[in-house]
Amino acid sequence: MKLGLIISLARRNLTRNFRRTAITSAAVVAGVAVLIVGFGLVDGLDENVIRTQEDSVSSHLLLRPTDYPTDGLNFPLDQAQQIDEDAATALASSDVEAWTARLWFTGRIISGMDSIRIKGIAYDPVGEDDVFDRSRWLVTNAQSGGQWPSQPNEIALSSGVAKLLEVNPGQNVTIETRTLPGAINAMTYTVSGIIQTGNPGVDTFGVWIPRDTANTLLVSENIVSHVAVRLKRRGLAENTKPLLSSGGWVASTSIEEVSDLLALNAFRRKAIELVVFILMAIAATGIANTVIMAAYERVREVGTLRAMGMTRWGIRALFIIEGGVMGLTAGVLGSILGAGIVEYFAATGIDLGALTDTMGELSMSSMLYMQFSWGPIWGSIVFGVLISIIASLYPAHHAANLNPADAVRAI
Amino acid sequence: MKTVFLLAVRNTLRNSRRSALTAATVFFGCALLTIGLSWVVGIQGNFIAASVRANGHVRLVTQAHADREALQPIYENISQTDSLVTEIEAMDDVQAAFPRIQMGVMASVDGEEVGEVFGQIVGAPITYFDTVLSLEEKLIDGRFFSEGQAAQNEGLIGRSLARDMGVKAGEEAIFLGQTQDGSISPIRVTVVGVVDTGTGLFDKQVFVPLSKAQWMADIPEGAVEILIYGSNRRSSTRIISQLTPRLEAMAQRVNLIDIEGESTGLSISSWNTREPFASMLRIARIIMTTVAIIIVFITALGVLNTMLMSVLERTAEIGVLRSMGMKVGQVVFMFALEAIFIATIGGAMGVIVGSLGSIAMEASGVDLGSAVSNLPDTVPANRVLHPDWSPALSLIAFALGVVMAFIGSASPALRAARIQPVIAMRTRR
Amino acid sequence: MLTIVCFVLSVFAQTPSVETILDNVDRNMNFETRTAQIQMTVTRGRRVKVYEMNSFARGANEAAIEFNAPARDRGTKMLKRGGELWMYMPSIEKVQKISGHMLRQGMMGSDLSYEDLMETTQFRALYDATIVGEEEQNGRACWRLELTAKSEDVAYPRRTTWVDKEHMVPVHEELYALSGMVVKSWDLSDVQTFGERHFPTRMVISDQLQTGSQTEVLFQEMSFSVALEEEVFSQRWLDR
Numbered sequence A: 001m002k003l004g005l006i007i008s009l010a011r012r013n014l015t016r017n018f019r020r021t022a023i024t025s026a027a028v029v030a031g032v033a034v035l036i037v038g039f040g041l042v043d044g045l046d047e048n049v050i051r052t053q054e055d056s057v058s059s060h061l062l063l064r065p066t067d068y069p070t071d072g073l074n075f076p077l078d079q080a081q082q083i084d085e086d087a088a089t090a091l092a093s094s095d096v097e098a099w100t101a102r103l104w105f106t107g108r109i110i111s112g113m114d115s116i117r118i119k120g121i122a123y124d125p126v127g128e129d130d131v132f133d134r135s136r137w138l139v140t141n142a143q144s145g146g147q148w149p150s151q152p153n154e155i156a157l158s159s160g161v162a163k164l165l166e167v168n169p170g171q172n173v174t175i176e177t178r179t180l181p182g183a184i185n186a187m188t189y190t191v192s193g194i195i196q197t198g199n200p201g202v203d204t205f206g207v208w209i210p211r212d213t214a215n216t217l218l219v220s221e222n223i224v225s226h227v228a229v230r231l232k233r234r235g236l237a238e239n240t241k242p243l244l245s246s247g248g249w250v251a252s253t254s255i256e257e258v259s260d261l262l263a264l265n266a267f268r269r270k271a272i273e274l275v276v277f278i279l280m281a282i283a284a285t286g287i288a289n290t291v292i293m294a295a296y297e298r299v300r301e302v303g304t305l306r307a308m309g310m311t312r313w314g315i316r317a318l319f320i321i322e323g324g325v326m327g328l329t330a331g332v333l334g335s336i337l338g339a340g341i342v343e344y345f346a347a348t349g350i351d352l353g354a355l356t357d358t359m360g361e362l363s364m365s366s367m368l369y370m371q372f373s374w375g376p377i378w379g380s381i382v383f384g385v386l387i388s389i390i391a392s393l394y395p396a397h398h399a400a401n402l403n404p405a406d407a408v409r410a411i
Numbered sequence B: 001m002k003t004v005f006l007l008a009v010r011n012t013l014r015n016s017r018r019s020a021l022t023a024a025t026v027f028f029g030c031a032l033l034t035i036g037l038s039w040v041v042g043i044q045g046n047f048i049a050a051s052v053r054a055n056g057h058v059r060l061v062t063q064a065h066a067d068r069e070a071l072q073p074i075y076e077n078i079s080q081t082d083s084l085v086t087e088i089e090a091m092d093d094v095q096a097a098f099p100r101i102q103m104g105v106m107a108s109v110d111g112e113e114v115g116e117v118f119g120q121i122v123g124a125p126i127t128y129f130d131t132v133l134s135l136e137e138k139l140i141d142g143r144f145f146s147e148g149q150a151a152q153n154e155g156l157i158g159r160s161l162a163r164d165m166g167v168k169a170g171e172e173a174i175f176l177g178q179t180q181d182g183s184i185s186p187i188r189v190t191v192v193g194v195v196d197t198g199t200g201l202f203d204k205q206v207f208v209p210l211s212k213a214q215w216m217a218d219i220p221e222g223a224v225e226i227l228i229y230g231s232n233r234r235s236s237t238r239i240i241s242q243l244t245p246r247l248e249a250m251a252q253r254v255n256l257i258d259i260e261g262e263s264t265g266l267s268i269s270s271w272n273t274r275e276p277f278a279s280m281l282r283i284a285r286i287i288m289t290t291v292a293i294i295i296v297f298i299t300a301l302g303v304l305n306t307m308l309m310s311v312l313e314r315t316a317e318i319g320v321l322r323s324m325g326m327k328v329g330q331v332v333f334m335f336a337l338e339a340i341f342i343a344t345i346g347g348a349m350g351v352i353v354g355s356l357g358s359i360a361m362e363a364s365g366v367d368l369g370s371a372v373s374n375l376p377d378t379v380p381a382n383r384v385l386h387p388d389w390s391p392a393l394s395l396i397a398f399a400l401g402v403v404m405a406f407i408g409s410a411s412p413a414l415r416a417a418r419i420q421p422v423i424a425m426r427t428r429r
Numbered sequence C: 001m002l003t004i005v006c007f008v009l010s011v012f013a014q015t016p017s018v019e020t021i022l023d024n025v026d027r028n029m030n031f032e033t034r035t036a037q038i039q040m041t042v043t044r045g046r047r048v049k050v051y052e053m054n055s056f057a058r059g060a061n062e063a064a065i066e067f068n069a070p071a072r073d074r075g076t077k078m079l080k081r082g083g084e085l086w087m088y089m090p091s092i093e094k095v096q097k098i099s100g101h102m103l104r105q106g107m108m109g110s111d112l113s114y115e116d117l118m119e120t121t122q123f124r125a126l127y128d129a130t131i132v133g134e135e136e137q138n139g140r141a142c143w144r145l146e147l148t149a150k151s152e153d154v155a156y157p158r159r160t161t162w163v164d165k166e167h168m169v170p171v172h173e174e175l176y177a178l179s180g181m182v183v184k185s186w187d188l189s190d191v192q193t194f195g196e197r198h199f200p201t202r203m204v205i206s207d208q209l210q211t212g213s214q215t216e217v218l219f220q221e222m223s224f225s226v227a228l229e230e231e232v233f234s235q236r237w238l239d240r
Helices: A003-016 A018-058 A085-091 A159-165 A211-218 A234-244 A259-297 A299-307 A312-348 A374-400 A404-409 B002-014 B016-055 B063-067 B082-089 B126-132 B148-153 B159-165 B210-217 B235-254 B277-313 B315-323 B328-364 B391-418 B421-426 C002-014 C018-029 C100-104 C114-118 C235-239
Strands: A061-065 A096-111 A114-123 A154-158 A172-178 A184-195 A206-210 A226-231 A249-253 B058-062 B094-109 B118-124 B139-142 B154-158 B172-178 B184-195 B205-209 B225-230 B266-270 C033-044 C047-058 C062-069 C077-081 C084-089 C094-098 C127-137 C140-149 C158-164 C170-176 C182-194 C197-207 C213-224
Touching (some): A003 A018, A018 A226, A085 A226, A085 A234, A114 A172, A154 A159, A206 A211, A226 A234, A234 A249, A299 A312, B002 B016, B058 B063, B082 B235, B094 B126, B154 B159, B172 B210, B184 C094, B225 B235, C018 C140, C084 C235, C140 C170, C182 C213
Antiparallel strands (some): B094 B172, C033 C047, C062 C077, C077 C084, C182 C197
16 A cells, blocks of 8 residues: 555545544643743743843853952952953954943941941943843832932942832932052942842842942042953853953853852753653643544444555554644644743743742842743654654554454444 | 433443543543642642741741841840740640751861851751751761750751861861851851751751850840741641730840840741742742643643543434433433543542552652752752642542543533434434 | 230240140050050940950050950950951960951951051051141040041041140041041040050040940050060960
């Protein structure tokens, strides 16, 4: 029997019992869709973590002076340095879209009887916007609105600091710190606004000070400690890294910066894999069951085919192809459905804001974006096809081994 | 009616193959549902258990401390805890109340320069370390505390901190903390054992008897917090309802004064209202409910699928029954009964197998390994996840299976039964 | 005309040069050697802690302190020598060097930072001084001196000192940050006479940026120009 005949038979069978095919496939469609959404979610979590870091501190590449501490606790002024000619030249490379420099420093913020150690962030109000999108950082539900500092006596507080000290925009705070040479300096500033980047490393103890204001406070002559470099796209980071790691600077990619947080997602990924495994198993039993039942119902048909000369292999092939095609269709449909959901949430994002008031410690920003990638899609389709084929194997085998005469007689 | 019933029974038994297949679907569906739900509950329970272990079913601090919680001020403390502990432990449903002091310290091995290794010291009664944290079972080196007074200068160290410090069991270590007044306060501890708590958070801690931490913080007879444990998580409501009216009297008896010299009261919180667990739990619950719904949905599809096909194939048979005078309702009822019989058998077996599987996995669990050690220190989650099976889950899974079978058969049966018998009988498969 | 000239001359005669004032202050405040029993009371909100210590000092650069009370801190020792600060903690029987950010902490949680202990009243070496006027301070007639740090790394870039005209000792000091904000203020009183020397035996230090805390230092049983053993200012003394 020619393959062509088998295929056309398979097609006719599937389309003739369309309702049956549809119902059987439904489970696979759903399973595949869940698989894709699940991975979209986990990949989104990874992306979320990287983006949080990129969008608030490091952009694609982060430059720090050689030997500058990376523990996130110490910010020695005497190890910050100016951007010299070599560094400036490197930063003018064609892969670099924009860069901005910040100076981090430690100090105390004082409000009445309370004082807390803070991480000061001296930023370049002009350059920041070339690298970071600051529009979402301003917390606008505070009483008096809030803005970025515009006067020399204004600073902005991170949400964590504002909450700890119970300070609102318009109120005054005092910052005490050491100048670069080592003298004590203290200034009173008006809080112009409250900043929340979504990155707890910044939002818990950060205080935002425009560069010029900071220079006055620290006598720091334009030294910087962190240079955030935005490239044309993230993929260029690895290659551009060595270019910028020269002179007195060391570059690290955004992914390297959050490697330990990404490890966190391995845990979530396993959890999702577990769930999806269970789901697909359930879907598989549905398929198997249907195919088996269908196989038994088609005994007479099988008998007829055999009597007409179709080989056992032909029968097997028939069932397997039917199963395969059903799985493929279901897989594709499920992929489309799943991909559609992922794409939607990749663009819109799930707003966890309402739930994450105090989620600060878990390093997740309040918007959860899913991440679309082709891997899970191909994988799911293949998986759907395989499951359907496997489920069809037994009935195919059974049907193939029927004695034609018995088969025809059976009803 | 009895006829219908008997017909249903005979049909079920007669079409044994078809019934078996249908039952198989229900079997797998229910089994996986049971296992799935057990995991859902287990993972959720993981977070809850960790939260409770960390901070008790109910936690008691001064109001001034609660107001400044984020600063973790040890200068806001309960100056005398003994009488409070006695009073609390006399209450209903309270198994134990433990005073505790925690603070950040710099750690070093005795004999070496104090470097930049940071850890957290936890001072509490040794019973807390034993019964709540189960540290004795988690030893990976050395031994547990000695009995009585001998334990005064001993300490247990979490795995991560031990590694960062380079200290082993039997060695002496120095911890530099602060008194509640802000002066440098060092203690020397003999590290008698190293523990692996399975949680990134706890592994950076050093556990010492309360008296040692009291000395370090200069809170001679008190502690920063009192952790109250009931018989289970649900005890917290009862405990809180007993405690709330007595808080004022207790505060006055102990004469609590905050840093500014004003008297302050006591504040209690239940494990499920504390951050960050409250939000985490909420999100976990949402995610897990979604997952459970998806599991149920897909299982339902499978069962419905089977039932639907079964009914469709017997359209002709339905036609015959109708032409013989059976009413629509009776036809539907008969199919429904068949479905329920099958679902009961399949579902029961599935649930049993699923339960056994869950129980087996409960024992071993899934080891997430290094992935979890890298969790941020503030998230107390276990490295090994267990499902949490309970008979209620099996019942739920079973019920769902039966319900799905019923729905799956009744609706198409209804539709098929409404077809004119003559036409129905002519239907080919 | 003559009266005017005399008046003018007498006025000039009454205002010594800033060097003279500082010399006199140094003569009173600085010493070759000194021993003292010191009582330090630290008040932070409702918490009041009273420390008692023996202090031995040689010049401005060497000092040794041993705590006697409260019981918890008994045996704690501090040694300032060669530009470094060391602390012996009896509870762990170890010597710890205080450096880096630890220097900025208050000693025993007080308003007197370790750094303050290090940077003693080396007015001459660290500051340029000018007289800006005369004022009354804490009931005493004083000259008001403005001191500006000679180099940028001095902790307090500017200080204002009110010097008691009669006793030639500081009565009140305000220590400023670079911006001019007052960081700490000192009040010195209870001047006692030791031979030719005047010395204020009570000092109150308060943090002006953060409210709610205050430190009072009382000098009891002071002796100057005492013979001190060399050993006192050595590591060995710490370990002993």
